[in-house]
Amino acid sequence: MPSALRPAAVSGLIAGLAALLTAGPARAADPSGLWLTETGSSRVRVARCGAGYCGTLASAPGKGLDVKNPDPALRTRSVVGVQILDAPRAEGGGYAGTLYNPNDGKTYSGSVKLTGPDTLEVSGCVLGVLCKRQTWTRVR
Numbered sequence: 001m002p003s004a005l006r007p008a009a010v011s012g013l014i015a016g017l018a019a020l021l022t023a024g025p026a027r028a029a030d031p032s033g034l035w036l037t038e039t040g041s042s043r044v045r046v047a048r049c050g051a052g053y054c055g056t057l058a059s060a061p062g063k064g065l066d067v068k069n070p071d072p073a074l075r076t077r078s079v080v081g082v083q084i085l086d087a088p089r090a091e092g093g094g095y096a097g098t099l100y101n102p103n104d105g106k107t108y109s110g111s112v113k114l115t116g117p118d119t120l121e122v123s124g125c126v127l128g129v130l131c132k133r134q135t136w137t138r139v140r
Helices: 007-022
Strands: 033-036 043-049 052-059 083-091 094-101 106-116 119-126 130-138
Touching: 043 083, 052 094, 083 106, 094 119
Parallel strands: none
Antiparallel strands: 033 043, 033 130, 043 052, 052 083, 083 094, 094 106, 106 119, 119 130
């Protein structure tokens, strides 16, 4: 019997095909950790949140108040501890959702994606076409 038709070869081939067929889509890399924003003025703690990731301000410059918040009742709160990233779904090798920018009090559609072991690309968009990107650096 030719080697390609031996029972062991056939069962190995079947097992390999079964593994390929049952494997889910590749998961995006894990961005969990503490990140320094591109300006170097704030730190954001990113952690698993449901099927995606959330990010909370861990430090901010100056008084760090949410003075630009559209809700007047929240303008005197500290931004430290405020969730600014909600990225519940995997998309394009990263995670997509919304980003709150306390500097202007607006929430944008956005995404996060690891571009290296210590770099995180953060993108916020208006109307899905006007986008700004920042590269955050992992704090060790």
